[in-house]
Structures are given as structure tokens and as C-alpha cells.
Amino acid sequence: MNKAALFQQIQKKQSFLCVGLDTDLSKIPAHLLVLNDPIFEFNKQIIDATADLAVAYKPNIAFYEALGAKGWESLKKTLDYIPQEIFTIADAKRGDIGNTSGLYAKAFFEQMDFDSITVAPYMGIDSVKPFLAFEDKWVILLALTSNEGSADFQLTESKSGKPLFQEVLEKSQSWGNTDNMMYVVGATRGEKIAEVRAIVPDHFFLVPGVGAQGGSLEEVAKYGMNASCGLLVNSSRGIIYASKGQDFANAAREEAKKLQQEMKELLAQYCH
Template sequence: MMSRQELIEQIKKKKSFLCVGLDPDINKIPEFLKSYPDPILEFNKRIIDATQDLCIAYKPNAAFYEAYGIKGLQSLIDTYKYLPKDCLSIIDAKRGDIGNTSDKYAKAFFDEQSGGMSFDAITITPYMGNDSVTPYLAYEGKWVIILALTSSVGSKDFQYLQTGDGYLYENVIKKANTWAGADRIMYVVGATKSTEFTNIRAYAPDNFLLVPGVGAQGGSLEEVCKYGITKDCGLIVNSSRSILYASNGEDFADAARAEALSLQQQMQAELEKAGIL
């Protein structure tokens, strides 16, 4: 559990708003790890050990574990258990279903007694509206991170549809703001659309934004901060591939740390520029 205030404190303490995305791909991890009983867990543990003082969040992507069935889910559960408590734990699951089904997904990811995990936050797709989101909010202190504007090519298909009252993604933010406040809801906003941050801040002045797409997906940290940073920072910037696969040799953890350190230093400069540090 991590409150908004605790999250802001961690950002100031670590001089970072980095989230490390844990999307381990068995075909990309170093060969020598494959002799371990659970190579993916071993990979994640070493990435976590190498980066935890430089980041304020970890975000395992559920798909990368589910792809391997029972074994993959066990890797996810064991990775969850290994996450440091001073980092926000986000399960990137992008679930979205009607109320009675969302209840069950919430149990899977928020109720450790039942599903084996209790993440601090979950990513949610908004297409099914209110009742697809509220069951997660019933878990006191947990965060819901709603897809608004994503960094993929497909974002153009629907998110940018013009409605009578702005783009679809703007409608998502305006509507979701009526479900809970900035202490419970964050939005996913792709870094490849940095000029859109001005627009998003008009609707979501205080919400934290989870920003994928810096690094491998081509977004610029400086641009994101220019348009998206608030007095409380208000940003969690994710990097997955550029950290995880900085090297595929025995030095992968050191290389991952170097990449995370470089991002943390850029973030520190941005936090100073914004007068937060």
C-alpha cells in the first residue's frame, strides 16, 4: 500500500520518478540464467537488486508471465513477493469487464489470500465504463490506472475519435474523474504524444500519469516533463526494454543499473528544474 503522499515522498527521497517495467522475455534474457530453476524470476531478482534505489515503482506486465501458463504465473507471484516495499507495485494487466467479473480480477491481483498477490495498483482499460472500474476502488488504498492515451499506433483508431465534447481519451479522463480523486486514480498517457500533456493536464491537473514509451518506444523525457510535470511531480515514467536488455551478457544487471542511473539523473535534473527538489 502506498498513498499519494508516500509516493511523493519516495520521489523526493530517491530523486526519481522511474518505473521499471518487468516484461521478461525468455528469448532475450542472458543465456547463463537458463540453468536456474526459474530463469525469469532469477532475471527479475537481479534487475530489482540492481535498480531499486533508483526507481520508485515496478510494473510487471501480466502477459509476459501468462504466456508460460502455471510456471509463468508462479514467476509472477514470486516476483511480486520480491518487490521492495518502498516502491509502488503496479500490475500491468489492462483488465476491463463488467462488475461481477471485475470483482474477480480485483481478487486475483489485490487479494493475496486468494490470488497470491496484492499489488498497489492495476492498469485498467475503460471501454466498459464505470462498473468495470469501481470494484477495484472498493479495495481501500489501492490505485486504479486507467488507459487514456496510449503510445501504440492503434491509439489513432479510437482514442482520437472526435466526440461532441473533445476526443474520446478526454472523455475517458473527464468521466473517470467523477469515479474517484487523484489519490486513487492515475492515467496512462503515452510519451510519444508529449504535446498532448498540456491538454491532459487541463482535465487531470493533479492525477499522476503513468508514462510508457520513453526509451524503446521513442518518447523524450524532457518533452514529457516540459508539458506534464506538476508541483508534486505527477509523473511516473516507465522504461522496460531499454533497462532490461541493456546487455544480454553476464553484465546485464550492471548494464541495467547504468541505464536506470542515467534515467534517474535526467529525472533529478527535471525535478530540480521544476523546483520540486
């Protein structure tokens, strides 16, 4: 999917919502566990309930890998079920020496046909470039994450006196462009979003941390939105685990709808 098609979805749905499919067997409703593939059935019902509100879905690959071959099967079925016009993100955080990254890229872009993949930049250009060789596919590079330990490295100053996340942003712009590279920027660091946006004014951000992690959607839009929206804001637990009962899909829709309505207002306010 290219940037124009993604922005078209945002405009059509008046939403920049990404639903995280962090599907955990220990958390899904008990009545699904008797089914042959409870993971897929859960995801299917979540997608049915939210597809008109979400512009992206983001399966966290660890939740599927942990289940072995059956988990990969559930993931592929989920990916095939997502409507074609909705952006898909493999939250895999890959990144290795060039030939290995090339194989990861083939796995997720050719075998699985995801639109994008999250990539760790620590090993540098040769670990990222193989992912950028695929037309209309995206690298989503970790820049400033929302986890507690992110300060261990991302905020430490380099020899130039800049925080490491700024060095990553500046250096990586020569690797890709606004049509094939996004950045992960955590919502729980609202004031930092403005700093990131100043360095990369035209790139899309994938923003985790809204919802269960407490990030402010208003702050994200205020500091991060640009003329083409430039944001995919993810909510996982706050939507998919809104209920543990038979009504889990309806409850997920209600939570997604609340976010979409707020996003509609923010788009009118900040995206011109």
C-alpha cells in the same frame, strides 16, 4: 500505498522511474536458462541493481500468463521480492462487467498484493468501480496510449466534438480521485500531455514510451509534471535488455542511473 508515500519515495530518490519487468525467456541472457526459475532470477538481479533508483516496478502480466502456472509462480516470487516501499503496478489492462472486475481486483490486490492495476475504461463505470473499492490501491486508467493504433479510437471525435480520450478523462474523474486513480498517457505524444494535464491537473500519470519507443523525458516533464511530480515514467526494454551478457544487471543499472540523473534535474526544474 497512498499518494503521500509515493511522493515521499520520489523526493527521497530524486526519481520518478518505473522499471517495466517485461521479462521474455527468448531475450534474457542464455546463462540463466539452466536455472529452475530463470524469469525470477533475471527479475531478482534487475531489482537488486535498480531498487535504489526506481520508485515503481511494472510487470507486464502477459509475459507471465503466457508461461502458465510456472509464470504465475515467477510473478508472485518477483512481487514478493520487490522492497515494500516501492510502488508495484500490475500491467494487466483488465476491465469487464462488474462482478468479473471484482474478481480481477481480488486476484491482483488481495491474492497478489499489487499496489495498482491498469484498467481499460471502454465498458464504463461499472467495470472500473470494483477496482476502486480497495483502500490504498490504485486504478491506472488507459487514457492516451503510445501504440500506433491508439488513433483508431482515442483521437476520434465524439458527438460533443471532443476526442474520445478527453471524454474518458472528464467522465472518469467522478469515478475515483487523485488518491486512487492515475492515467496512462503515452510519452510519444508529447504535445498531447499538456492537453491531458489541463483536464486532470492533480492526478498521477503512468507514462510509457520513454527509451526504446523514443519518447522524450524532457517533454514529458515539461508538459506533465505538477507540484507533487505527478509522473511515473516507465522504461522496460531500454533498461532490462541493455545487455544480453553476464553483465546484464550492471548494464541495466547504468541505463536506469542515466534516467534517474536526468529525472533529478527535471524535478529541480519543474517540481516546486
